[in-house]
Amino acid sequence: MTWLSDDTLSHLQYIAETPDLTGTRYQLVRELGRGGMGVVYEVHDRELDRSVAMKVVDDPARGEAQIIAALEHPGIVPVHDTGVLADGRLYYTMKLVRGVRLDEWRRDHRGRTEALRLFTRICEPVAFAHANGVVHRDLKPENVMVGEFGAVLVMDWGVARTDDVEHDRVIVGTLGYMPPEQSRGERADARSDIYALGAMLQFLLHGEPVPRPLQAIVQRAMAKEPRDRYADARELATDVLCFLDGEPVSAYRESVFERSGRWIGRHRALLAIVAAYLVMRVIVFFSMKL
Amino acid sequence: MSVAPFPTTRRSVVIALASADAAERTRAFDTLVACYWKPLYKYARVAWHRSREDAEDLTQSFFTRAFEKESLATYDGAKASFRTFLRLLFDRHVSNDWKAGQRLKRGGAEVHLDFEAAEAEIGRDSAPVAPDEYFHREWVRSVFSVAVERLRAACAVEGKQTHFAIFERYDLERERETSYRELAARYGIAETQVTNYLAAMRRRFREQVLEALREVTATEREFRAEARALLGGSR
Numbered sequence: 001m002t003w004l005s006d007d008t009l010s011h012l013q014y015i016a017e018t019p020d021l022t023g024t025r026y027q028l029v030r031e032l033g034r035g036g037m038g039v040v041y042e043v044h045d046r047e048l049d050r051s052v053a054m055k056v057v058d059d060p061a062r063g064e065a066q067i068i069a070a071l072e073h074p075g076i077v078p079v080h081d082t083g084v085l086a087d088g089r090l091y092y093t094m095k096l097v098r099g100v101r102l103d104e105w106r107r108d109h110r111g112r113t114e115a116l117r118l119f120t121r122i123c124e125p126v127a128f129a130h131a132n133g134v135v136h137r138d139l140k141p142e143n144v145m146v147g148e149f150g151a152v153l154v155m156d157w158g159v160a161r162t163d164d165v166e167h168d169r170v171i172v173g174t175l176g177y178m179p180p181e182q183s184r185g186e187r188a189d190a191r192s193d194i195y196a197l198g199a200m201l202q203f204l205l206h207g208e209p210v211p212r213p214l215q216a217i218v219q220r221a222m223a224k225e226p227r228d229r230y231a232d233a234r235e236l237a238t239d240v241l242c243f244l245d246g247e248p249v250s251a252y253r254e255s256v257f258e259r260s261g262r263w264i265g266r267h268r269a270l271l272a273i274v275a276a277y278l279v280m281r282v283i284v285f286f287s288m289k290l
Numbered sequence: 291m292s293v294a295p296f297p298t299t300r301r302s303v304v305i306a307l308a309s310a311d312a313a314e315r316t317r318a319f320d321t322l323v324a325c326y327w328k329p330l331y332k333y334a335r336v337a338w339h340r341s342r343e344d345a346e347d348l349t350q351s352f353f354t355r356a357f358e359k360e361s362l363a364t365y366d367g368a369k370a371s372f373r374t375f376l377r378l379l380f381d382r383h384v385s386n387d388w389k390a391g392q393r394l395k396r397g398g399a400e401v402h403l404d405f406e407a408a409e410a411e412i413g414r415d416s417a418p419v420a421p422d423e424y425f426h427r428e429w430v431r432s433v434f435s436v437a438v439e440r441l442r443a444a445c446a447v448e449g450k451q452t453h454f455a456i457f458e459r460y461d462l463e464r465e466r467e468t469s470y471r472e473l474a475a476r477y478g479i480a481e482t483q484v485t486n487y488l489a490a491m492r493r494r495f496r497e498q499v500l501e502a503l504r505e506v507t508a509t510e511r512e513f514r515a516e517a518r519a520l521l522g523g524s525r
Contacts, residue, residue, distance in 0.1 A: 007464065008464055009434060013521055020493055058518065
């Protein structure tokens with residue numbers, strides 16, 4: 001029997017996995033990454049003379065391309081085309097996203113406000129998917145791309161599930177972002193994605209002093225019991241926006257002192273004008289007495 | 291889309307091991323031995339630091355006992371992959387042998403294995419790694435070797451020796467510095483044919499790997515997980 005060296009083994013693994021694009025309009029450029037249930041490549045579309053991303057999927061039964069195609073949203077990468085490779089594997093192509101992953105973006109962007117605004121934009125496509133009966137099940141910073149102009153795209157719907165599909169009891173997701181019920185192999189629903197969003201918010205705030213209302217938002221999103229979490233991603237985003245605008249957040253009951261402090265913080269300009277007016281009145285009062 | 295991404299022609303021998311039909315059980319067992327004996331022998335030599343003679347006896351006795359006692363048929367796919375199950379069973383076998391302080395006696399019909407070849411390979415393998423990683427690497431090597439041999443045999447039957455020779459030169463012997471033009475000149479064919487032959491051989495090699503894998507896994511889920519472990523770990 002032929003002895004295969006380590007070098008030959010690596011090469012054979014590579015050629016066995018590399019998609020055979022014979023008979024397609026695509027030419028392989030490079031591997032972009034590995035995700036839920038497949039490998040993503042950059043390929044060149046010879047007909048349209050453009051680069052696109054191609055995902056070669058392990059399990060066509062999951063209908064990943066169909067799930068994404070049903071979700072037309074600016075925060076979800078559109079599917080261009082699906083097909084079968086010469087070796088029988090299923091692929092689909094989609095827009096090639098230029099940008100950085102959220103975990104990379106976090107390394108270069110430290111401003112809390114910017115991170116929170118970005119987070120609310122991540123919630124939008126997730127809320128849209130939930131409204132259409134789709135649960136992502138593997139939300140994490142590595143699956144979010146931040147485009148060149150700040151656009152946010154939620155990627156890798158490889159393990160996503162629609163409401164009408166029977167529960168398969170397979171544990172999917174990523175530790176640290178996976179809610180307790182999902183790690184027990186129980187059915188994941190929209191609130192499971194809320195937990196992952198909470199973990200992503202925590203990730204974005206890591207290393208910063210986090211005010212109590214913001215802590216409360218994270219805690220509510222990551223509550224152990226799904227019923228204690230936000231009902232949907234929009235509600236979570238609204239709470240974060242309220243925090244940014246200096247409004248009360250639903251996840252946190254503040255004291256009178258905190259409410260006053262927040263009110264003062266929000267109306268600083270008005271208070272300055274009132275204070276200046278009062279000072280002026282005092283000056284006028286005393287100058288008239290003299 | 292109705293095309294299956296993985297070939298489904300061969301039946302899982304892991305399931306066939308529990309068959310009521312003795313002939314089917316024997317066939318399944320032979321396939322299993324072909325894929326696993328070398329990784330287990332090398333594992334005994336390298337990870338368990340057993341002498342050549344001990345490792346030979348341990349490998350022989352493991353398969354002989356497994357066949358006689360039908361212990362492999364107790365495999366439960368819900369607990370672990372068959373590969374892990376087999377390695378743990380082998381670990382227990384080696385450990386019991388060590389506790390007994392004597393080599394296990396061979397019994398029943400012996401499995402005939404080419405230990406000379408396996409021994410020669412040990413010196414050629416790369417630097418040692420952790421035991422489970424070592425076993426995994428040897429298992430990959432074994433499955434790939436089985437696939438290569440099956441491909442060679444199929445090409446001989448179909449009269450596609452040139453196809454296989456090009457695959458052998460370029461992908462197995464790693465003569466990748468050799469250009470397609472040189473290969474075309476060597477085999478007296480057009481350069482485009484070299485490209486086509488190589489693409490076809492690579493596709494068929496992949497099919498052979500997956501067929502071999504399907505045989506040594508019990509469930510569809512395990513098969514997919516092992517396919518990922520086998521094909522996805524190179525980079």
